[in-house]
Amino acid sequence: MSVKLTTLGILIYAVMALYLAAGAALASRRRAALAALAVLGLADAAAAVILRALAAARPEFMPRYEVALACGIIIYAALALALAAGAVLKREGPAGTVLFAAGFAAAAAAFVVRWDQAGHAPLQNMFEVFLCLGMLMGPITLFCRRFLGVRLEGADALIGVIILFPAGFVFKAEPQRLPPALQSFLFVPHVAAYMLSYVVLAKAAVLAFLGLFRDRPGADPGALDYAASADRVARLGFPLLTLGLVLGMWWGKIAWGDYWNWDPKELWSLVSWLAYVGYFHFRYMFGQKHRRANCAWLVAGLVAIAITLLWVNLARLFAGGLHSYAT
């Protein structure tokens, strides 16, 4: 766990705070969510104070300045949360959407800052990938709402926070130069197609997960049910996932000599793709007869994506593969 007290880090934390506030503001049980947010903010602040006091008493555990930085960040985040919660609590209206848009703006700013720092499109390592994913959440939510009629923006905001957490607190942020294998015209389209598809399919999986337990949000029988919403979003994401896979195969041929090298990351990306292929065939066979099974396919797809994206890189279980530079 590391705290980043840089321009980039502060931007990321600001995005997380804004997404959290937006999630609370957009949640169906607003007052309860906002109260929880305010409590979270206060708990954060209390944790910071306690941490600082402990560090003062036992400085041998941690360099004092690191504690100060960590506490500073926690306190700023807590203040942002509390302020946002307070502002939203007082008024109805489009506050959630505004907060979400502000979060996206901050994330886009962080992405631009990173691009400038790295000197290339910031899609090389896990920090940059998660920063990009967090930035994409806002526009994808608005797109789904506008073009697909799929709501649940509050959950999207929380997905954004979950995605940004490792960028803000786990992954190293040192910019790296592009190795020869990544200097290709396919670098940006291949990774960007995958990033877009991952965020879209994460939203589909969250909807599908809720669909495992309930038919639809609220009591309105006219509202689009979770399974149908998840299906619409999955249909948006699957072509992007296919594009990412195909561009990866093309790039593999150009860079390594073969479009398929049986590398662990390639194999997991195939598993991800096959999960959605299986979903569409299953749904073609049974339609909406087995709604929960349909939803389970989409949740399984996200699990495969998470393994593709995270496990292969982080567990070191498959270290030494061709994609090992993407850690």
Next chain:
Amino acid sequence: MNSLRRAILWSVLGGIFILIVLSAVGALIGSGELGRAAAEAFPGHPWVADLFGPQRPKELFNSWPLVIFWFAVAGLLAAGLAAFRRLVAAPAGLAMHLGALLVIAGAMWGSDKGHAMREALFGTVKVPSAYMPIMEGATEDRLFADDLQTPLAALPFGLHLRDFTVEHYPSDAATWALLVVAPTLDAEGNVAGVQEQLRWRVGEELAVPHSDARLTVLRYLPHARPAYAEGVRPHVEVALPGGERLALDAEVGRELTIRDAPPMRLKVVRVFSNLRVLGTGPGRRVIDAPGEGDNPAAQVQVIGPEGVWLEGYALAMETPVRSPDGELLANLRFSRPQPSGAEDDPASDAPAMELLLSCGGRQERRWLIVPRGAGVARLALAPIILGRETADDDMAAMMAPDLYLVRPVGPVSDYKSDLEVREGGRTVARRTVEVNDPLHYGGYHFYQYSYDSKHEAYTVLSAVSDSGLAAVYLGMALLALGAFGRFWAGPCRAFFSPKGNPNQTANSKRQMTSGK
């Protein structure tokens, strides 16, 4: 849905499930880390560790049972296209399934077994994948196995390596690195070297690792050249047959006119810090490898009234220069005196460092001077540590550490092999192969694979057969276009239609894609 279609769909779901499981298994057995863990967990059972390795997934998916599986998958795709008329009628659905079929068919055609089958049936000899090590200046037409020594086949054309280069990103370091390299002996008496970088600042005394010596950096000149005592410079000694001895300054462009018969001029065209000859025959190359040894030399042209007669090298030992008919023209010897120090030279890219070395009460000032164009300079610490002059076979001196001043380099940014394709005695194509930019010629793609990391004197290309690739590329394109057409085109059309709105769009899309 009739029973045939239902059976096909159930088979498709079964095939997808099997492929998911096999892919997950492939990812697991492809893990080197897991293989090492298995070897530690089952020390008495080496076969357990043998289950794992980077090549295992490829072997699994190309094994005979899986060959049958791939044929079954291809058959299912074909059966689906035949049984589901709506699939064929919808261009996007047809494109997706036809694309998948083409990818599988192309991959089978281009696989090792596909090549072997064509060789057995049609006598077509084409190596699926191989390697080509090529020296700079040499032409190679043989394909080798991965040991780079076992020839597999010969190509009807050759690849000539004009030049190989490695490019680096600029380093972020402000100064060159000061390293201590100390020889060590292992338990079997083999000599190895340990290397340690010193964090130095001007005026600060440091301990020299692996010795009792200490050093202080007195001066660091980022742009420097060697300085010599008055009247002493590197030069070429010219001994004429008549006994006369002349001196020619060892600087590029300097000339010496000799008026004796035959009248001629000697001109320095290149100066070497460490002359090395790479290769033999017509592909032989003479390079300067400064910092890696000490073989000072000068390349000298002998110019007669009609132009350049010949070229020769002045080395540290006396070297005769003869005319084409064997007449001795002169004996040349390169003389390089020890520099007395270094001085600023803004035109130089090489630094110099003045050191104060101390050991056992002895103190000496020494310079580490990087030759122009070199990446490293070396200073032996044996004399100051041992307190005496040392000989080449002095074991104590051999085990003493050395100091190195090394150019900091950033990470590698590119590897480049400048190649010519030669066929029938003439050059038919030229291309610089680099990572992400292979050469395609004669049914093979040639990729930058490896290289000579020490002298950059040779490259290693991997050659991959292009059999089946067109089908795979076409299949990939159809698959991607079909996916967008199938899932995006309808909703987009509905949304942008004059009556379109989000709910209508959603309903129309649901109807379109539900399959009901």
